[in-house]
Amino acid sequence: MFAGRLLDVVMELLSSLRSMDPGTVDQEYNAVRSQTSVLKRDLGLTTEAGALKENIKKNRYKDILPYDQSRVVLSLLTTDSDDDYINASFIKGALADRRYIASQGPLSSTVIDFWRMIWQHDVKVIVMACREVEMGKKKCECYWSPVHQSAAFGPFTVYTQGETHPNEDLVVRALTVSYQQVTRSLVQYQFLSWPDHDVPYEAAGVLDLLERARNSQGTHTSPMLIHCSAGCGRTGVICALDYIRDLLVTKQLTGDFSIMKIVLELRRQRPSAVQTKDQYQFIFTAVAFMLEQALQAPSQPLYSNRAELTKRPTRTPASSTKRQSQLTDMSDTYAVVNKSKQPHPPQPGPAYATVATPRTNSGSRTVPASHHYDNDSGGAPIYSTVKPRIKASAPPIYDIAAPTNQRQGEGPLALSNNGEYQLLPAKRLSQTDDDYEDFSSSVTDMTNLCSPGGIGFNCRIQKPRGPRDPPAEWSRLER
Template sequence: MELLPSLLSTLRTVDPETVDQEYNAVRSQTSLLKRDLGLTTETGALKENIKKNRYKDILPYDQSRVVLSLMTSDSDHDYINASFIKGASSDRRYIGSQGPLSSTVTDFWRMIWQHDVKVIVMACREIEMGKKKCECYWSPVHQSAAFGPFTVYTQGETRPNEDLVVRALTVTYQQVTRSLVQYQFLSWPDHDVPYEAAGVLDLLERARNSQGTHTSPLLIHCSAGCGRTGVICALDYIHDLLVTKDQYQFIFTAVTFMFEQALQSSSQQLYSNLSELKKKPTRTPASSTKRQPQQTDMSDTYAVVNKPKQPHPPQPGPAYATVATPRTNSGSRSLPASHHYDNDSGGAPIYSTVRPRAKPSATPIYDIAAPTNQRQGEGPLAPSNNGEYQLLPAERLSQADDDYEDFSSSVTDMTNLCSPGGIGFNCRIQKPRGPRDPPAEWSRLER
């Protein structure tokens, strides 16, 4: 639409010579189109139809002429000097017709009834320059007139301006009545143009409003059905193109607006989610938090794991150590096949009792754990009659027995006792730093 002002400016300043050149070009293209499409006018040139033409040299094309199929008498034929004209949105938007003759008025109403015409645009007067240009095919106001089997009644007649007459007509055929509107433009002289365009544009606007949503063709006629009729069809055609372009452009505008709304909604949702994520979690007051009671059962926390079987050279130190074994459900004692855990018994943990050999004041630090494959009666721990293990002399421990370790009590560096390569993994677990208290049997020294 922004190009329209510049287009109008160009049209107002068009050189007449340029218009002549373009008109001649259009006529040449029309001749070529007629030849290429094989357009003919044979039907209108037939002897029985020649008298139905107002002008002998203005005939409808056979390919686009209106064929009358409604027969009201035995003398009716299918010919009328009228053609279908394609519109911007329909193949049969218009019917361009010559002004009816006295001998073709009935055919004219046959055509109107057959195609259910709702609007008629008449672009001529009945008499112009002293010559009959069109037969009157309506009746005086509030009167009826018969045209063959059709009865036409003029309900009313108005003059919105000096250029236009509007007539409300009804036509009855076989007891069926239909309504239609006729617009007669008075200020368009034959072989000439109106003195201004406003009157013609107003005529077309009124005709479109009366047509409304009806799909029937708009009937346009003048005297010959080509000059003024063609101009009105062209103007309405261009109007439809402009409206269609406006609607096409509106689609883009509406889609753009929808995209903007969708993006704005998405952005708001994104910012809302980010704001929720940035909020700090609400802390529960300390007073409302229920503390769990402390557990005193250490059997699920501490365990003694067997050392890897690697030989170590004997070192001076304590010679006696014993490790208590858990009692099974049946009451007998057994040694596990692989690892020994204090909490396997399901009860309170049982810890080893260490007895010094030589120096009463020395406190042995490490225990000698029972081997994983120890059998009863073998090794340094032998069962007694009451089912407990007894201490054996350190001299009975041979250096080939690599299932036991003997460490000296003279170790002073307590920070490196459990370092890799020192005593392996058979290390006494240090006292925990947590809130739990160690069991009473953590380490009982007997002197």
């Protein structure tokens, strides 16, 4: 696949990525954040359309608005009340005939606009990097139908021809959409293992997703639609990796290749693209893995060996989704108190706690710096933790009610004088706090987060009156 100078460039890049100091990556990410503000000012980037009174409710998050200079303008009008606004941005690709639409996940009030955009630009492939509900919050409205059924979204009729699960991370749906007696086909790839504000546990699954999406795209010149919830963090990472993949496949990699430059170019077109430091670090990890695969099979198309991709996981400072499922001692339960705006330093706690800990080459575990967002303003701990006393006669009971993207710095435990753990109260977010998402300052209904499911706990618990007097709802399943 590579020869001469290009082979030397690829090997040099791979060596550089492998030896990259985490501190250097942190410095680069901080530079990305600071230069983003400079780019916005120097290029005169504005968000006036998204801030209009008639459009403000069409934005899932009040601080993620598309730039007027790169936003998708809807020209297909299906009713007299339609306008041209949708929270989505065009992003240029590495090749002239390839580009992306980076979009927020549609709201119930913007699903028709979402399909207007798909029809107008003849989208053939959709990459969905989120679930419909995460952490008990609606992250994306369902814009497709159940398998072998139809659903109407205004003048558009969507039919799901089939649904497959190539692996535990991915759902592939074959869709058809009809409008004014014309029917088109498209494919949706939903990646399930990517927690919000976090990164996947391994790079192989994401690279496999990119290969499948590109195979479906084929020679179509229509833009690939990529979305998560806000259309910036996870969406930005996918755009960056696919952009770099195209550079590699078309042999455009040069010695001055820079991930930082690519991310800055994305941010010039879509606000907050690649939103956290962990997401930025994940690009380095995935690109290194991408180059390894290309060098190991130079005569094969990039990523063609899916079996090899799956069996060679790349550990990253990533999500606790799969890591948590591998723990053998999960007898502790979690009470969700509030969504943090900025993780606190780690507190002494039980040994089982799942924190984002990348593995170094020596196999040791290191605790990375906390997440950084473009619009951090501080906040309170995310979870408070309760450690119930375990009866010697009862086997451990596993509680899976903990959210999947649990962060470092969760609510601490305090050891009382009698040797038992007590639940420390979590601070409540103030009304002036402003973060990536508008979160409620209290959690009164936990029905959407988890369900008892016969595991012996009812997640809709009230505030404990003390460690010796737990709520009546906290009952164990006696065997």
